[in-house]
Amino acid sequence: MKFTKHFRDMLIERKIKLEWVDQALSSPDKVMSEPDGTTHYLRRIPGHGNRWLRVIVNTTVKPSKAVTVFFDRRLK
Secondary structure, rough: EEHHHHHHHHHHHHOHHHHHHOOOOOOOEEEOOOOOOEEEEEEEEEHHEEEEEEEEEEEOOOOOOEEEEEOOOOOO
16 A cells, blocks of 8 residues: 555654554454545554544555545544
């Protein structure tokens, strides 16, 4: 999987560990396929206040591209 520049920038800006991204992608708690061709991988991160990490991946291209990543405040 490739990471976009925006994705890499968000890891730094939001202080998100690559280890957490790997966990979300390899063993997500939830996976949602969206009509825009993206797949959203969600995983609770106990090491960060049990917050939900959302990793958005464009699955319409090969190899897939991780587009953005953030802690989703809408999910509890």
